[in-house]
Amino acid sequence: MARIAVVAGDGIGPEVVAQARKVLDAVLPNVEATEYDLGAARWHRTGEVLPDSVLAELSGHDAILLGAVGDPTVPPGVLERGLLLKLRFAFDQYVNLRPSRLWPGVAGPLGNVKPGEVDLVVVREGTEGLYAGAGGSLHRDTPAEVATEESLNTRHGVERVIRDAFARADRRERRKVTLVHKTNVLTHAGSLWARTFDAVAAEHPDIATEYQHVDAAAMFLVTQPQRYDVVVTDNLFGDILTDIAAAVTGGIGLAASGCINPEGAYPSMFEPVHGSAPDIAGQGIADPVAAVLSAALLLEQLGHPEAAARVNAAVAAELASRVPGVTLRTEEVGDRLAAHAVA
Amino acid sequence: MARIAVVAGDGIGPEVVAQARKVLDAVLPNVEATEYDLGAARWHRTGEVLPDSVLAELSGHDAILLGAVGDPTVPPGVLERGLLLKLRFAFDQYVNLRPSRLWPGVAGPLGNVKPGEVDLVVVREGTEGLYAGAGGSLHRDTPAEVATEESLNTRHGVERVIRDAFARADRRERRKVTLVHKTNVLTHAGSLWARTFDAVAAEHPDIATEYQHVDAAAMFLVTQPQRYDVVVTDNLFGDILTDIAAAVTGGIGLAASGCINPEGAYPSMFEPVHGSAPDIAGQGIADPVAAVLSAALLLEQLGHPEAAARVNAAVAAELASRVPGVTLRTEEVGDRLAAHAVA
Numbered sequence: 001m002a003r004i005a006v007v008a009g010d011g012i013g014p015e016v017v018a019q020a021r022k023v024l025d026a027v028l029p030n031v032e033a034t035e036y037d038l039g040a041a042r043w044h045r046t047g048e049v050l051p052d053s054v055l056a057e058l059s060g061h062d063a064i065l066l067g068a069v070g071d072p073t074v075p076p077g078v079l080e081r082g083l084l085l086k087l088r089f090a091f092d093q094y095v096n097l098r099p100s101r102l103w104p105g106v107a108g109p110l111g112n113v114k115p116g117e118v119d120l121v122v123v124r125e126g127t128e129g130l131y132a133g134a135g136g137s138l139h140r141d142t143p144a145e146v147a148t149e150e151s152l153n154t155r156h157g158v159e160r161v162i163r164d165a166f167a168r169a170d171r172r173e174r175r176k177v178t179l180v181h182k183t184n185v186l187t188h189a190g191s192l193w194a195r196t197f198d199a200v201a202a203e204h205p206d207i208a209t210e211y212q213h214v215d216a217a218a219m220f221l222v223t224q225p226q227r228y229d230v231v232v233t234d235n236l237f238g239d240i241l242t243d244i245a246a247a248v249t250g251g252i253g254l255a256a257s258g259c260i261n262p263e264g265a266y267p268s269m270f271e272p273v274h275g276s277a278p279d280i281a282g283q284g285i286a287d288p289v290a291a292v293l294s295a296a297l298l299l300e301q302l303g304h305p306e307a308a309a310r311v312n313a314a315v316a317a318e319l320a321s322r323v324p325g326v327t328l329r330t331e332e333v334g335d336r337l338a339a340h341a342v343a
Numbered sequence: 344m345a346r347i348a349v350v351a352g353d354g355i356g357p358e359v360v361a362q363a364r365k366v367l368d369a370v371l372p373n374v375e376a377t378e379y380d381l382g383a384a385r386w387h388r389t390g391e392v393l394p395d396s397v398l399a400e401l402s403g404h405d406a407i408l409l410g411a412v413g414d415p416t417v418p419p420g421v422l423e424r425g426l427l428l429k430l431r432f433a434f435d436q437y438v439n440l441r442p443s444r445l446w447p448g449v450a451g452p453l454g455n456v457k458p459g460e461v462d463l464v465v466v467r468e469g470t471e472g473l474y475a476g477a478g479g480s481l482h483r484d485t486p487a488e489v490a491t492e493e494s495l496n497t498r499h500g501v502e503r504v505i506r507d508a509f510a511r512a513d514r515r516e517r518r519k520v521t522l523v524h525k526t527n528v529l530t531h532a533g534s535l536w537a538r539t540f541d542a543v544a545a546e547h548p549d550i551a552t553e554y555q556h557v558d559a560a561a562m563f564l565v566t567q568p569q570r571y572d573v574v575v576t577d578n579l580f581g582d583i584l585t586d587i588a589a590a591v592t593g594g595i596g597l598a599a600s601g602c603i604n605p606e607g608a609y610p611s612m613f614e615p616v617h618g619s620a621p622d623i624a625g626q627g628i629a630d631p632v633a634a635v636l637s638a639a640l641l642l643e644q645l646g647h648p649e650a651a652a653r654v655n656a657a658v659a660a661e662l663a664s665r666v667p668g669v670t671l672r673t674e675e676v677g678d679r680l681a682a683h684a685v686a
């Protein structure tokens with residue numbers, strides 16, 4: 001039995017999560033799902049972001065399925081730092097996994113890239129770097145104000161995520177890992193990343209490697225996304241690069257992600273990359289594919305690769321059958337995906 | 344008379360700079376150019392990166408025209424920190440200006456974007472942020488290693504570059520400034536940027552403004568680059584975003600940049616965004632357009648807007664006349680551009 005905590009969240013979160021659960025239930029018997037009310041709505045109602053008691057309850061689950069949290073009415077940082085990042089850090093989710101495929105049937109924005117040609121995964125570090133929350137400010141609101149943000153990187157943190165990237169490349173066909181950083185400017189952190197990468201690479205002589213500066217990688221993701229297999233990078237670079245990768249493969253409406261603690265010491269968390277999209281919330285027109293693909297990542301992490309494969313196949317069929325210009329209905333897409341995944 | 348210091352540099356640097364000088368000489372009488380030998384070649388020969396005496400000499404010029412420096416044989420950071428960034432910081436070049444236009448005749452990678460539709464300029468902060476060089480490491484080469492990089496942001500530094508962005512928007516047709524940061528994670532620096540932006544915006548009620556997180560901006564630069572006019576952002580975000588902007592407008596072969604000290608207290612520096620491209624160096628096939636467009640930025644900065652306009656018109660004609668698949672010759676392009684610019 002899989003014990004899943006569900007955080008549907010705000011905006012389109014509940015709509016897309018409902019479809020992901022539908023699909024999960026279709027392919028996996030005995031899912032026990034518990035709903036947790038977190039996000040902008042709860043914050044507005046109670047002032048609470050993530051009570052310790054809820055954090056403790058969440059930690060007893062096998063995985064967390066999250067829709068989307070946030071709302072323009074919540075000050076920046078409150079839910080990000082207090083909820084999303086808090087979970088990533090508290091549950092030591094050091095692998096932020098973001099696959100990007102240009103699925104057949106999906107018209108990406110790039111004229112020269114054909115469906116099927118792009119199939120990459122970004123292994124983004126999830127617990128260090130500029131996300132550590134090490135910053136401050138002095139003389140606020142005066143002409144003398146100074147504000148700092150510090151990127152913290154440890155050999156421990158860098159090595160484990162690089163190891164994960166190589167392990168993933170080992171299971172893939174093309175067997176290539178690209179390290180992305182900015183070693184020519186961020187010389188201290190860059191050197192740690194580069195030396196650690198080289199050390200781990202030496203243990204994998206059969207895996208091809210390359211290094212790119214983040215600005216070059218951002219460019220090549222637009223001009224030659226086909227060249228990537230596994231990309232490993234730091235927290236902030238990964239944030240930016242995965243949105244570019246999503247953009248060139250049809251948009252964040254299709255992009256899934258997992259915040260993973262590979263050892264399973266804590267629950268991993270799976271969520272679509274898109275936000276709560278308040279502009280289309282409640283209309284039943286949000287695309288649930290990203291949430292459903294996130295559920296497939298969840299299945300893989302919990303040791304159900306066949307169920308995951310069936311969900312991915314259902315998504316492939318769904319996307320291949322879409323007719324441009326026809327507005328989709330969230331529910332109907334969920335029904336089709338669930339039906340296809342069990343067939 | 345304009346006194347220009349020329350740093351041709353490595354690889355294709357000298358080839359493209361020769362064309363930029365040809366064009367400069369054609370449109371501006373009395374350019375006095377002095378060559379400075381800096382870059383990978385000098386470092387290999389002498390171990391010197393930027394001697395103080397050269398820095399002092401450079402400071403006596405009206406502007407610096409730079410080709411490209413660097414070579415895979417030089418360790419990362421040596422020329423970047425020791426030469427390029429040293430100049431940006433020593434000469435207080437706080438406006439790193441990077442225009443991107445999809446010129447008629449240029450086939451960009453985006454299927455749904457037509458030439459002429461993209462015309463944006465990124466005003467990247469050039470003297471602060473993660474480029475300040477405030478970082479270090481401890482327990483190097485042990486399992487306990489920790490490496491830090493610190494982003495330093497001052498009200499002084501943030502305000503002056505935001506003011507410059509608004510001043511530029513004021514001179515443009517669409518009159519819109521987009522602030523890009525990551526206020527939801529980098530809450531201290533993000534708040535400083537956002538508050539300063541709002542304060543300056545309040546002085547310009549006739550200029551439209553918007554805010555985007557850097558990940559969203561990276562995505563929108565791919566899906567809707569038409570939406571941007573002036574973008575103002577921090578040093579590292581600007582580094583990444585300008586490479587995306589270059590990619591969607593035909594590549595860094597066409598991308599110009601200026602590292603500008605707007606007050607003229609120090610010389611400003613103009614350089615193509617591309618690197619030294621050792622793979623094609625010496626073959627006479629590098630595209631000099633980025634270097635020539637950088638020379639146009641130089642002309643504007645030195646108070647010669649008409650000469651700059653003539654260079655831009657020459658580039659427009661050149662690009663519109665290009666036949667796909669025909670290999671260009673660096674020299675010939677330079678000749679055509681110079682001839683067109685005086686005609």
Ligand SMILES: CC(C)[C@H](C(=O)O)[C@@H](O)C(=O)O
Nearest residue numbers: 080081084085239527528558
């Ligand atoms: C919401 C924000 C904190 C988050 C991040 O920056 O990691 C988001 O952009 C993401 O990529 O998951």
Ligand SMILES: CC(C)[C@H](C(=O)O)[C@@H](O)C(=O)O
Nearest residue numbers: 184185215423424427428582
């Ligand atoms: C070479 C490097 C230091 C530089 C930067 O990061 O600013 C380059 O990428 C650029 O954009 O001019």
